[in-house]
Amino acid sequence: MNQGSCFCGAIRFEVHAPMTAVTYCHCSKCRRWHGHVGAYSAVDREGFRLTESRGLKWHQISSTAKRGFCVECGSSVLFDDSSDTQKMSICVGTLDAPTGLSEKAHIYVGSKSDYYEIADGLLKYDTFPGR
Numbered sequence: 522m523n524q525g526s527c528f529c530g531a532i533r534f535e536v537h538a539p540m541t542a543v544t545y546c547h548c549s550k551c552r553r554w555h556g557h558v559g560a561y562s563a564v565d566r567e568g569f570r571l572t573e574s575r576g577l578k579w580h581q582i583s584s585t586a587k588r589g590f591c592v593e594c595g596s597s598v599l600f601d602d603s604s605d606t607q608k609m610s611i612c613v614g615t616l617d618a619p620t621g622l623s624e625k626a627h628i629y630v631g632s633k634s635d636y637y638e639i640a641d642g643l644l645k646y647d648t649f650p651g652r
């Protein structure tokens with residue numbers, strides 16, 4: 522089981538299902554939202570449980586997708602696209618270490634900014650390849 526929380530603890534959660542390897546998203550929306558690249562792991566919805574949600578607010582970014590963040594401390598915690606009925610995504614920096622996760626891929630590499638290079642050997646996709 523993995524546990525995680527926002528910076529202040531007004532959002533806390535548990536994960537009781539296997540989590541996917543970490544994907545880094547370089548799209549301009551993630552970069553603005555997170556201050557840099559977004560890092561996500563996906564989990565079966567039935568394996569995700571909020572144990573504290575008083576700080577949780579959702580920011581709708583498309584007809585199906587929304588970002589979950591803490592209104593008290595500003596942490597970005599969740600990414601939920603309802604068109605994916607099976608899984609939702611967790612911002613992996615909010616997980617308590619050790620997470621047991623490994624890295625998988627970079628997505629939306631074609632949208633990355635110019636102040637950094639991607640120098641690791643992970644898979645790279647210009648857009649989102651699906652899971």
Ligand SMILES: [Zn+2]
Binds near residue numbers: 527529530531594595
């Ligand atoms: Zn918080």
Ligand SMILES: [Zn+2]
Binds near residue numbers: 546552559
């Ligand atoms: Zn993104």
